[in-house]
Amino acid sequence: MQQPQQPIAADLVKKAVHTIQMLAVDGVEKAKSGHPGTPMALAAITFEIFTRHLRYDPADPKWPDRDRFVLSCGHASMLLYSMLHLAGYDLPMEELKRFRQLGSRTPGHPEHFMTAGVEVTTGPLGQGIANAVGMAASIKMLGARFNEVAPISTARVFGIASDGDMMEGISGEAGSLAGHLGLGNLVFFYDDNKITIDGGTDLAFSEDVGRRYEAYGWHVQRIDGHDHDQIRAALDAAVAEEGRPSLIVARTHIAIGSPNKQDSHKAHGEPLGEEEIRLIKQAIGAPAESFVVPDDVRAVFAARAEEGRRAHAGWKEALARLEGAGGEAAALHKRLMGREVPADLLEELVKVAPAKDAATRAHSGVIEQRVAALVPSLAGGSADLNPSTKTYIEGSPAVARGKFEGRNVHFGIREHAMGAFVNGMAVSDGFIPFGSTFLVFSDYMRPATRRSGTCSRCSSSRTTASSSARTGRRTSRWSTCGRCG
Ligand SMILES: Cc1ncc(C[n+]2csc(CCOP(=O)(O)OP(=O)(O)O)c2C)c(N)n1
Ligand SMILES: [Mg+2]
Numbered sequence: 001m002q003q004p005q006q007p008i009a010a011d012l013v014k015k016a017v018h019t020i021q022m023l024a025v026d027g028v029e030k031a032k033s034g035h036p037g038t039p040m041a042l043a044a045i046t047f048e049i050f051t052r053h054l055r056y057d058p059a060d061p062k063w064p065d066r067d068r069f070v071l072s073c074g075h076a077s078m079l080l081y082s083m084l085h086l087a088g089y090d091l092p093m094e095e096l097k098r099f100r101q102l103g104s105r106t107p108g109h110p111e112h113f114m115t116a117g118v119e120v121t122t123g124p125l126g127q128g129i130a131n132a133v134g135m136a137a138s139i140k141m142l143g144a145r146f147n148e149v150a151p152i153s154t155a156r157v158f159g160i161a162s163d164g165d166m167m168e169g170i171s172g173e174a175g176s177l178a179g180h181l182g183l184g185n186l187v188f189f190y191d192d193n194k195i196t197i198d199g200g201t202d203l204a205f206s207e208d209v210g211r212r213y214e215a216y217g218w219h220v221q222r223i224d225g226h227d228h229d230q231i232r233a234a235l236d237a238a239v240a241e242e243g244r245p246s247l248i249v250a251r252t253h254i255a256i257g258s259p260n261k262q263d264s265h266k267a268h269g270e271p272l273g274e275e276e277i278r279l280i281k282q283a284i285g286a287p288a289e290s291f292v293v294p295d296d297v298r299a300v301f302a303a304r305a306e307e308g309r310r311a312h313a314g315w316k317e318a319l320a321r322l323e324g325a326g327g328e329a330a331a332l333h334k335r336l337m338g339r340e341v342p343a344d345l346l347e348e349l350v351k352v353a354p355a356k357d358a359a360t361r362a363h364s365g366v367i368e369q370r371v372a373a374l375v376p377s378l379a380g381g382s383a384d385l386n387p388s389t390k391t392y393i394e395g396s397p398a399v400a401r402g403k404f405e406g407r408n409v410h411f412g413i414r415e416h417a418m419g420a421f422v423n424g425m426a427v428s429d430g431f432i433p434f435g436s437t438f439l440v441f442s443d444y445m446r447p448a449t450r451r452s453g454t455c456s457r458c459s460s461s462r463t464t465a466s467s468s469a470r471t472g473r474r475t476s477r478w479s480t481c482g483r484c485g
Contacts, residue, residue, distance in 0.1 A: 008051065008300055013228060016051075016297045017043045018286050020086065021257070024078035025280070026290040027099040027106070029271045034100060034108065037255035037267025038191065039079030041225070042160060045189050045250060046083055048231045049158050051304050053239055057312040058088035058305050061116040064337065064429045065315045066308075067155050068119045068135055072128030072171075073162035073191065074109040075269070080118065081106045086293065088305045089117040093291055112427060120427050124447055126168025129161045129188060130417050133174040134424020134433070136186040136245070137399065137409070141379065142336070142430045144404035149329045150322040152315065153430075156185045156239065163201050166190060166209050170447075173417035175245075179217030180412075182401040184242035187235070191225070193252045195265050213247040225250030243402075257284055332376060336430040339377045348374060365390030372396075372407070379425070380434035381409035383418050389436035415441050419448025426452065 008016075024039030050056075055067045071080045078099060084091045091105060098104035105115045109123030119135070122128035136157045143153035165171050178186055190209055194201045210220045219241040223230040231250070238246035255267030259279050272280070281288055323330050334340075342348065352370045354363055372378050372393045381398075382389045397406035411418040418435040425433035435445065442449070 010228075012296060012300065013047070015294060016086075016300055017047050018284050019293055019297045020047060020079070020082045022281065022286050023082035023085070023096060023291060023293070024076075025272060025277055027078040027081065027096050029274070029277060030097055030290065031100040032271055034078055034271070035075045035269050036078070036272050037195075037258070037261065037264075038073060038076040038162065038193070039082065040258070040267075041193055041252040041254050041256050042076060042079055042189075042191060044226050044228060045160065045191075045231055045252075046079060048228060048235060049189075050083055050087060051300065052232060053156070053235055054158055055155070055308060055311050056087065056117075056305075057308040058090075058117070059309065060312060061089060063312050063315070065153060065155050066312075068132070068157045068159075070119055070122065070128050070132045070135070070157060070159035071110060072122055072132070072159055072165045072188075073125065074122030074128065076160075076162075077106070077108060077110050080110050081115075084115070084117040086297070086301045087117070088301060091115060091117070093293075097291060120424065121451060124451070125162070125164035126170040127420050127423075127448065127451065129159060129165050129171045130174035130420030130448075131424035131427070132157045132159045132186060132188070133178040133183065133245075133417070134421035135428045136178070136183040136424075137181060137404070137421070138425040138428035138431055138433075139185060140183065140404040141399065141406075142428075145336070146322055146329055146333055149325050150318040152318050152322055152333070156187060158187050160189045160191055162191045163193065163196050163205060167205055170416040170420060172212075173414040174420060175213060175216045175218065177412060177414060177417055177421070178245045179213070180401065181399065182217070182243050183245045186245035187238040187248070188246065189225070189248045189250050191252055192249050193254045195254045195263070195268065197265060197268055199265050210247065210249045217244060219244040219246045220249065221246070222249045223251070225252035226256060259283065335376050339430070339432055341375055341377075341432075345371070345374060361388065361390050369394055375432065377430060377432040378434065379407040379409070379431045380422060380436070381411055381418075382436040383411045383415045383441065384413045385437055388438065391434070391436045411435065415444035416448070419445030419452070423448055423452050 020043040021040045025036045028034035028036040054069055057063050057066065081091060081096055085096055095105045099106045100108045107114060110118040110121060112118050112121045120128060120131045139153050139155045146152050210222055214220045221234045221237060223234045234248045238248060253263050255261040257280055258267060258272060258276060260276055261267040261272055322333055349367050349370055352366060354366055368391055382391050386392045393407045396408055398408040398410055399406045415437050422433040422435045425431050
């Protein structure tokens with residue numbers, strides 16, 4: 001397990017945070033569009049997440065047991081791109097300079113299939129934090145199957161959500177489910193900056209978000225989001241809390257350090273302007289030039305990447321132990337990680353297709369049981385409609401707090417969250433997820449549905465069972481379309 005790294009000197013921390021802030025500001029300024037204020041405000045928090053806890057190996061962005069980082073407020077994308085660049089992912093400075101340009105790997109909002117290190121597409125507020133709940137559950141479900149043999153699924157999901165994320169109803173549904181399931185591997189910051197596009201949050205938002213999440217069953221802390229000691233202490237406590245998801249309510253100031261834009265909604269969605277940037281850089285002692293990364297800041301991240309490489313090597317040893325143990329666990333692990341689907345699935349299903357007329361959902365139920373028997377990756381559930389959708393996988397328990405070995409998820413009457421949850425599972429490893437409800441209520445899932453089902457390689461909307469039939473391959477990775485290579 002990767003531990004917090006050696007303390008970094010306070011002046012170097014400050015310099016690194018300024019570097020993150022200025023990369024984001026410079027990117028937005030060069031593009032002449034984007035969101036500079038929020039990356040500035042969140043730089044300290046993100047720096048602490050990446051350098052203190054987040055376990056990642058930039059040389060292998062898909063390492064299955066990496067910790068995930070989800071920027072639910074996708075409009076602050078330049079923050080994520082700056083972090084990925086510094087962390088050593090395949091995102092060169094040239095790409096930061098091409099922010100929001102056609103064909104760049106730095107689109108206005110982060111796209112999962114486009115940029116290494118972007119764990120899930122974000123932008124529609126509320127979706128990212130709800131995806132993160134599905135990701136955290138998926139990691140626990142995988143762990144429940146194998147960790148006793150060897151600890152191969154131990155990752156945590158870190159993220160940041162903004163006021164907009166917290167106002168959107170979907171985050172409430174997902175938060176409620178995460179609290180119910182006791183997802184202790186989920187750690188989110190709430191960027192409590194009291195600003196949205198139209199002005200102060202007091203225009204439309206007055207509840208105590210922290211108390212709401214406490215009521216959901218989360219472990220909640222409240223901090224000054226610019227104070228590194230407080231951020232570190234809260235992060236350490238959140239990571240140590242294994243029985244509940246954690247929310248760290250961080251009071252921040254949008255565009256902190258900007259003499260004329262700090263705490264103003266004007267810093268949300270427009271470039272700060274050359275003169276304002278000059279004043280900021282002068283005030284914080286940053287170089288006047290754009291897109292500068294000092295060597296000692298690079299060295300901090302290089303050291304962190306080295307720690308990540310070591311953690312990755314440790315995980316490979318655990319994986320070798322699992323594979324070396326042989327037997328059912330090793331075989332199941334291989335099938336899950338490959339999301340294996342038999343090439344003759346269709347023929348197998350035709351064999352059990354009921355001959356008698358019945359409701360389509362009754363036929364579907366019969367077929368699904370057969371799919372479940374042939375495809376161990378299949379997992380999911382319904383939004384409280386099991387007797388009607390007939391999707392409960394027989395012979396497997398339901399996922400519950402502290403019990404993640406089952407394949408059935410009771411989503412409760414939460415269609416919005418169900419859609420985002422299964423999308424979160426889809427970008428995780430091991431499972432081919434499904435959700436179910438009445439067709440008319442599937443309208444509640446429409447935003448999540450729009451974002452699902454794209455090929456992870458070429459982003460076309462065709463996915464697999466049919467691809468294996470088309471390509472004639474014995475098995476195929478479920479999340480690729482089979483046409484792109
Ligand atoms: C579902 C959805 N509705 C609307 C928007 C457009 N939008 C982008 S950011 C934002 C709100 C900004 O406020 P906040 O979330 O607090 O972010 P901050 O300005 O503090 O960075 C809105 C309404 C969106 N991205 N997603
Ligand atoms: Mg805000």
